């Protein structure tokens with residue numbers, strides 16, 4: 181399950197090759213990646229299933245809800261049945277009771293109307309975010325201690341649900357990232373440190389101890405999973421990340437200049453923040 185996190189496409193060549201080698205299905209989490217592309221193909225269409233979210237922070241929102249897309253009719257029938265309480269649908273045939281265990285994930289036509297009206301602006305917004313992101317990167321890439329994100333070579337379009345860069349405190353007189361974030365916010369640039377290392381969430385242990393996990397995986401496999409729960413690269417990224425929200429990229433080049441100038445100002449005044 182690759183996640184096109186922040187709307188920046190995952191390396192689908194590598195993931196699909198691993199899936200092919202081990203005969204696995206690929207479910208893409210494209211919740212943050214509307215219109216993002218890998219080698220000219222839309223994220224969500226590169227694996228067996230693509231999942232999208234209409235939750236309010238997304239760039240195609242309608243309050244709550246989501247969509248699943250795929251080419252395999254039988255799997256799609258199962259998805260449809262699942263979202264409709266497990267009722268029969270297409271190849272999911274009627275039985276004496278409901279054919280599969282499902283739940284109510286049905287959306288309303290009111291929500292569809294809100295989504296459809298937004299489709300008109302999605303392409304233009306994505307283009308604006310892409311252009312502003314490229315310009316912002318060109319403005320901040322040479323500031324000491326600021327490391328812009330990089331895209332894989334196969335990315336033909338990123339959606340920029342968020343715009344990330346890394347912050348190296350060594351180049352900011354050892355000012356902590358927290359202080360950097362507050363200073364930047366005070367300059368009028370809303371920003372955050374992003375997600376923490378989610379693999380350390382206490383609920384992972386609850387899941388590993390659950391009846392379903394114990395039924396699905398051997399004890400040795402679960403032990404190995406626990407033993408391998410060390411991701412120093414991920415930890416470092418979570419410590420150093422700075423995120424700007426997608427709405428900030430829906431503005432003008434002048435606003436990108438303001439963001440870059442605010443970062444420069446914080447850098448120039450780093451000694452006062454220590």
Ligand SMILES: Cc1ncc(COP(=O)(O)O)c(C=O)c1O
Pocket residue numbers: 183185209211212232233234235244245246
């Ligand atoms: C990457 C990613 N995956 C999954 C989800 C879950 O989507 P939803 O809130 O529509 O269930 C979200 C956001 O909410 C997300 O950002």
